[in-house]
Amino acid sequence: MISDLTRRAFMQRSVMAAGASLVLPGTLHAAIPSKLQWTAADVGSSGYIEATAVANALIEQHSSRIRVVPSGTSIGRMMQLKQGRVSLGFLANEAYFASEALYDFSTREWGPQDLRALMGREALFGIVTTANSGIKTIADLKGRRMALIQAHPSTNFKVEGVLAFAGLGWDDVETVEVPGYSAGLQAVLDGAVDAAGAVVGASVLREIEASPNGIGWLPVPADDKEGWDRINASAPLFAPAMMTSGPGASAEAPVPLVGYRYPILSVYAEATMEDVYDMTKAIVEGYDLYKGAAPVMSEYDVNKAGHPPYDTPCHDGAKKYFEEIGVWTEADEAWNTNRLARLAKVQEAWAAATEAADGQGVADKDWPAYWDQFRADHL
Known part of the structure; x- marks a missing residue:
């Protein structure tokens, strides 16, 4: 956990990234957009502070404007990502719950979300x-x-x-x-x-x-x-x-x-390989600029954060970059293959449960309990 003293000092240095009103000059490495929005937990949380530290590094290196949008709820962070209002989420276990259609994500409006991870530091x-x-x-x-x-x-x-x-x-x-x-x-x-x-x-x-x-x-x-x-x-x-x-x-x-991993840097599977590759590369390249921002930031070292297990499968763009720099291992690939198969199984079960519930006239208010039982019987 980041101490209150570290948090206050770092937050003072990080106002620029949160408001995205200032762009620092820097040297271009990976190609990333000139304007970005990310989401993380509430201001003052470790997730927000870490997202802001990474954003500052990319602002300095790429002259991009990056705004970190705080949200105090898992639904709030996921909704921003789902609706495309942000391109990257510094998520907690809602990444796993959303991919498995658990808890808040077991409603008809959600269901298993096709999420992918870029990387995540160990907690x-x-x-x-x-x-x-x-x-x-x-x-x-x-x-x-x-x-x-x-x-x-x-x-x-x-x-x-x-x-x-x-x-x-x-x-x-x-x-x-x-x-x-x-x-x-x-x-x-x-x-x-x-x-x-x-x-x-x-x-x-x-x-x-x-x-x-x-x-x-x-x-x-x-x-x-x-x-x-x-x-x-x-x-x-x-x-x-x-x-x-x-x-x-x-x-x-x-x-x-x-x-486990927190935060999990997350996108939807539909994000292009090129975009995710470039963002992963940029975050890894910026490590020296943010590794001292707080004690936990050293855990973003790609030799640690570039390996699963993650809450969701790794995105192909991130995996491609990890393979190129020699980080990705056979064990990582085996884990990722199994995790992709699990996600597909959950998605198939959701489709089957939906079809069965529609045939039985299950009301929306009864759906979470229906899905919970269906999960127990089929997953």
Whole structure:
């Protein structure tokens, strides 16, 4: 997480990119349009700050005008991308949910969206508890109190994936509803729950670490193939990752957790190979200009961010560039092929469900439940 001090300092440097009222001179490398609009999360969020950092680099290098349009909701960001009001989205897990027609995207108006990724930096997620809770493994969570966040499918989805590592689900824990993400971590600190899902970097984690009870992370070791197969059966966007610094971890005592990508730089599949190739190249070429803008920006190194798993398949234009510079691997290609096949399967299931529902006269208000059951039966 970006500190408040870093955020304030960087936001002061980034007004130009947000408003797109000033163009800096620079040297042209990849060919990108002279005017661009991107979307990201709200002003002040890490996603917005990162998008603005990348935009500043491209403004300097290409003399382009780039406006980052903030949106506080996943629907808002996706709508801008779908309607063509922006050419690139710095998305969160709505990229995965939209491609799978889940949650907000299970309505008739949405359905599985044909999204593609350019790249995405690694973020870390895990289940946090206190050091003296007696909970040492994910399996130990059975019957214990677990925070369930109201109206926050992204975190709950990640928790569900981590629980699957040990063959558990929400029915195997005692769920305690909390009103928000931070409230879940506060509940761990206060002792109201035994564990909660956490994005590494949340400030309250330092409070848990400094408390008399201390902090504990539940390891998700990479060498447990069966555990990871269970995670990836429902969440192919997750991969093994190691936390080597932060609350409760160090280089000498690292903690194996779950890695995912945030933000995911996303477009629709219909974006041309040439346009996506050029944009991917421009972002990679600009790395030296934005890598120091915030601590997390070093994760945009193409040797890290240029590899899946992503929330969606990689766009052919981005893949072409990664192949040219020798980043794309056989494992990347295998993952991407499987992800494309999965997306096609979801799209086929949606078409079949729609046809069946129309034949049965299923009302629009009943469609999400109908689709949810159809998914369970066919996907």
